[in-house]
Structures are given as structure tokens and as C-alpha cells.
Amino acid sequence: MVIISKPLFYEKLEPTIKCRDLVHPDISSCTKANLKLCLEAFLPGVFYFYLPIHLLQVILDYKKINRKNFLKNLLKNILRSESFGVTFGGLAIATICLHSHLSERLRYYTLLLLPGIVAGISIRWEHPRNRQLNTILWASLVVEALFKNAYYFKIFTYSPIKETLIFMLVSSSLMHLFINRDKKQIPFNLWFYKPSDPKKYKFTLYNYFREISKYFGFGYGLNSIRCVLKDAKMMFKSPLQFIRKTAFNRSNLKFGIIIGLYVGLFRGVSVLLQKYSNLEKANAAIAGLVAGISYYIEPNMTILTTAVVTVLQILCKQISTIPEFRKIPFTELVFMFCNGILFFNRIVAPVTCPKYYTNMLQITANGELEKIYIRLVNKYLP
Known part of the structure; x- marks a missing residue:
């Protein structure tokens, strides 16, 4: 897989390239393209990804389930996850398009890092329990990505x-x-x-x-x-x-x-x-x-990353108890910045991106977000 470095990005991508060339080549209107992607790609993709997760939660929590409101709560949780996933994809695409219109040219970091951060706002739609689990998982994936990048780019050798x-x-x-x-x-x-x-x-x-x-x-x-x-x-x-x-x-x-x-x-x-x-x-x-x-x-990278994230969790919890920091939404902010890093990593250096995040994007977006990388490589970075 091609690693898209900063010098390579500016060398190959001309200033005239816009969002239509990378994101929605078949539709000239950004709004129409985004709506089409949300309805035809993100909506079914998110459903297929999250339905097994909700069913697994039902199996694990069967003793605590309120049978009277079981279907109502299940549908509510599925709708919340759908809203989260569709908004996630929609915000990522909308931010790329907005950046393309407001900036003279596409920038290396803001093209992908910023859309990933903005897309992370969608975590607010999720159930508080899933919000917390997703944030822990995303933080673990970032730690894993940092280790993989360090090994791959030989910042330090693996041993x-x-x-x-x-x-x-x-x-x-x-x-x-x-x-x-x-x-x-x-x-x-x-x-x-x-x-x-x-x-x-x-x-x-x-x-x-x-x-x-x-x-x-x-x-x-x-x-x-x-x-x-x-x-x-x-x-x-x-x-x-x-x-x-x-x-x-x-x-x-x-x-x-x-x-x-x-x-x-x-x-x-x-x-x-x-x-x-x-x-x-x-x-x-x-x-x-x-x-x-x-x-x-x-x-085992899973054990190591879980340990690192748990240490950071406890330290963040201690900071959040300080009166001046109590109103800061740490969970949402951590998720947003972690998602920005992972989204950037997925497109710029897919070989070092954690498999879970790659698979999640592939399934929830029906491969539409992956096409950004494919267009970059096939059309502009041959």
C-alpha cells in the first residue's frame, strides 16, 4: 500500500483539485452527493455493522433486561447507533467539501485530520454506555496505531x-x-x-x-x-x-x-x-x-494498549474531579481527537492503521470512504 507523505501530497496534488475529484466525482453538487451517500451507503452499512453488537449486548445483559420495554429499548438503541453512524459519515464528507470550498487548495492535515475530528461529534448521539465503550476502544486503537507507526517507520526497532x-x-x-x-x-x-x-x-x-x-x-x-x-x-x-x-x-x-x-x-x-x-x-x-x-x-498489543489506556483513563478521571475541569466533556473530546488521528492514519498510511478501524469504515460506509484513498493513489499518486 502507498504511504502518502506530506512532500508527495503537495508534489502530486495540484491546487486546482477539489472535493468533487476525490469524494463525489459522479455528482457535481456537494449537498446531493452527501445525501445520496447517507441514504445509500451509510444507512445500510451502519445497520449491518451495529445489529450484531446490539444482539450481543442483549445476550450479555439478558438478566437485567426489562421485558416489558425490551423491543422499545432495543429499537431506540439501534436508532441511536444509526444516527451516530450516519452522522459520522455525513460530517466527514461535509467537512471535506466545506474545506475544499473555503480553502485555496486542499491541505495535507486538514483534508483528513479535521474531517475525522468533526465526524467525532456524532458520538453525542450514542447511548452513554456505548459512548464510553467507543471512546475506550478508539483510544486503544490510537495507542496501537502509534506503536505500529513507530515500528513501521523505524522510529524505534521492535523487540x-x-x-x-x-x-x-x-x-x-x-x-x-x-x-x-x-x-x-x-x-x-x-x-x-x-x-x-x-x-x-x-x-x-x-x-x-x-x-x-x-x-x-x-x-x-x-x-x-x-x-x-x-x-x-x-x-x-x-x-x-x-x-x-x-x-x-x-x-x-x-x-x-x-x-x-x-x-x-x-x-x-x-x-x-x-x-x-x-x-x-x-x-x-x-x-x-x-x-x-x-x-x-x-x-500481545491488545493487552499493552488496554493497560496504557486504563492508566490514562484514571489520570483523566482525577483531573476531571478538579472543580475547574468538571464541566469539560472529556469523553466526547477524547473520542473526537482519537477519531481524527485514526481517520488520517487510515488514508495516509493504511498499512499501519488498526484492522478494526479499517473494517469498521469499510462496513459502515459500504466502502465509500475507502474510495478516497483509492482515488488519491490511482489517479494522483501512480
Whole structure:
């Protein structure tokens, strides 16, 4: 895939090029083109992308569902997601067109970065729970993109040892924040292990190995679900082969071992430090550092990015409790800027863009947003 650098962009794209050349070559009117895209591409695309997600939420929350208003709430949530997705695509296209009309020429950063940020405003349509989940996910994708770009453009070379050391430091900070902060300052997050205070933990070998087994099972099960989602068709075509492939998948076992060993190391070291040292406030940080060694078994970008984002979440939560910052909509602002970075990354350097974001754009826009990149490369950057 072609990487669109800033010098290449200005060298190949003439100042006379407008939005019609890149976004809607078949329709001269920006308004008509946007309406057509919203109705024929974004509306069905968003429905196909979000319907399975809503059905999965129904399955996970079936015990909490109010059966009396079940259909009403489900339709309401689907409509909110539709509004979010369609507005997302519409705002991105409208911003590109507006920029084209107001500026003398298309600019490298504002052509894509600005539309991505403006499109992020659409998150306000979503349900508060989904709004929070999307923001966490987008932030994780940005962290993943930063690592991929750093490796691809050789800002620093990849090494399992280096990545493990980074994870150990992040893990140390995260465990320190979990143990030594007020519970009210710990926001909803996707980190798999929320440690209890070592003082309140009753250590016995039975409790210790039971906890390790529990988290091994959690890691193994979680990775198995990911395998199911990746190759769901095989489940129907060849059930026995699918079960064998999933149950004895080496990646699933390794992921379970990473999670189980992480918890085992953290719990074991924190108990020993509690018993034999006076470094009470530093116990969690030291135990988290040692527990991070488990990452070396099989470096996993999902674990690393989730840890980084959770640290940032907690720090943002602490900032938001300061009276001067309480009215700032951190969730929406973070989503907007993360989306700007990801949208820019997808078009300028698609090889380093996280697969989830690429697939999301492909499905929700029926490939229409992807055509911007195709036109740029095929027509102007051959």
C-alpha cells in the first residue's frame, strides 16, 4: 500500500483539485452527493455493522433486561447507533467539501485530520454506555496505531524484550493507581484485573491457585471467543473441526497462561512485600512491575494498549474531579481527537492503521470512504 507523505501530497496534488475529484466525482453538487451517500451507503452499512453488537449486548445483559420495554429499548438503541453512524459519515464528507470550498487548495492535515475530528461529534448521539465503550476502544486503537507507526517507520526497532519492558512499566503504574487511589477515581475500564487490597486478602495456597486458575480460564475463554468471531462460518460448516481448532489452539492457551501468570506473580509478590517489607505504598508498583514479565511469553498489543489506556483513563478521571475541569466533556473530546488521528492514519498510511478501524469504515460506509484513498493513489499518486 502507498504511504502518502506530506512532500508527495503537495508534489502530486495540484491546487486546482477539489472535493468533487476525490469524494463525489459522479455528482457535481456537494449537498446531493452527501445525501445520496447517507441514504445509500451509510444507512445500510451502519445497520449491518451495529445489529450484531446490539444482539450481543442483549445476550450479555439478558438478566437485567426489562421485558416489558425490551423491543422499545432495543429499537431506540439501534436508532441511536444509526444516527451516530450516519452522522459520522455525513460530517466527514461535509467537512471535506466545506474545506475544499473555503480553502485555496486542499491541505495535507486538514483534508483528513479535521474531517475525522468533526465526524467525532456524532458520538453525542450514542447511548452513554456505548459512548464510553467507543471512546475506550478508539483510544486503544490510537495507542496501537502509534506503536505500529513507530515500528513501521523505524522510529524505534521492535523487540519482544523492549515491548515487555514498556508493559512492565505501564503495569507498575496501573497497579499503583488501582491500589492507592480512591475507588471513586477509578472509572469504568476494560482492564481484566482489579486487585484487592493486600491487607484484606487472606492468603492460602488454595486461594492463591484458585485465583490463578480463574484468570487462566478467563484468558483462555476470551481468546477463544475472538477465534469464534474471526472464523464463525467454520462453526456451521465443520463443527468438529471448529471445536478441535478452538479448544486446542496454542494462542488461546498462551493467552490464558499470560493472564494467569500475571495475576499469580502480582498476588505472590504483593503478599511477600506486605509481609517482609515496609514499602507499603510502593508494594503494588513493585508487584505490578514483576507481574509484567508474563507479557514476554507472547507479546500481545491488545493487552499493552488496554493497560496504557486504563492508566490514562484514571489520570483523566482525577483531573476531571478538579472543580475547574468538571464541566469539560472529556469523553466526547477524547473520542473526537482519537477519531481524527485514526481517520488520517487510515488514508495516509493504511498499512499501519488498526484492522478494526479499517473494517469498521469499510462496513459502515459500504466502502465509500475507502474510495478516497483509492482515488488519491490511482489517479494522483501512480
